Amino acid sequence: MSNDEFRAALARLAAGVVLVTAQEPPLDEDGRGEDAGMTATAFMSVSLDPPLVMVSLRNGSRMDDLLDEQPLWAVSVLAEDQRHIAGRFSMKGRISDRLLFEELDCARGPITSAPLVDGALATLECRTEQRVVAGDHTLVIGRVLGAKLPSGGGTAPLMYFRGQYRHLK
Numbered sequence: 001m002s003n004d005e006f007r008a009a010l011a012r013l014a015a016g017v018v019l020v021t022a023q024e025p026p027l028d029e030d031g032r033g034e035d036a037g038m039t040a041t042a043f044m045s046v047s048l049d050p051p052l053v054m055v056s057l058r059n060g061s062r063m064d065d066l067l068d069e070q071p072l073w074a075v076s077v078l079a080e081d082q083r084h085i086a087g088r089f090s091m092k093g094r095i096s097d098r099l100l101f102e103e104l105d106c107a108r109g110p111i112t113s114a115p116l117v118d119g120a121l122a123t124l125e126c127r128t129e130q131r132v133v134a135g136d137h138t139l140v141i142g143r144v145l146g147a148k149l150p151s152g153g154g155t156a157p158l159m160y161f162r163g164q165y166r167h168l169k
């Protein structure tokens with residue numbers, strides 16, 4: 001089986017799109033760390049009791065490095081009108097997300113201090129329970145400490161299927 005065959009088969013699995021966010025640990029005692037975000041589709045519900053979710057992060061990606069030292073993170077389930085957010089937060093080789101967050105309306109998660117995107121379908125705040133290295137990715141399993149359905153949030157999801165963003169019809 002070639003990489004192309006693998007990719008083509010898995011591209012036929014329609015997925016919702018989330019933004020994983022976390023705050024970098026502060027560089028000094030007074031400071032606040034920068035916010036970071038990453039678009040992901042490899043996100044799923046794992047367990048109800050206890051409530052667990054999982055995201056699969058490419059080893060060596062900025063979010064993988066960050067969640068290795070920051071156990072608190074959040075997930076915003078993107079709505080269909082938030083395709084631009086998914087696009088911006090999936091650009092490779094970004095050094096800082098500061099400017100991206102300046103242009104994005106967010107609330108700060110009361111539990112994790114991670115950004116929660118306004119207008120998302122749902123937001124979750126999580127604390128890492130387990131990290132499992134799986135090939136070239138790491139599965140980060142998190143306990144859900146808080147979940148919200150923001151008022152004024154969208155109602156239809158942003159989807160990704162066969163390499164393109166889609167809307168539910």
Ligand SMILES: Cc1cc2nc3c(=O)[nH]c(=O)nc-3n(C[C@H](O)[C@H](O)[C@H](O)COP(=O)(O)O)c2cc1C
Nearest residue numbers: 039040041042056057058061062089090091092093
């Ligand atoms: C639709 C879409 C879904 C993605 N899903 C994931 C994912 O589940 N896990 C992951 O590690 N990267 C995923 N990516 C890639 C990351 O968003 C991208 O590699 C990252 O933001 C770039 O930062 P980096 O240079 O640190 O890799 C996805 C990208 C797109 C466009």
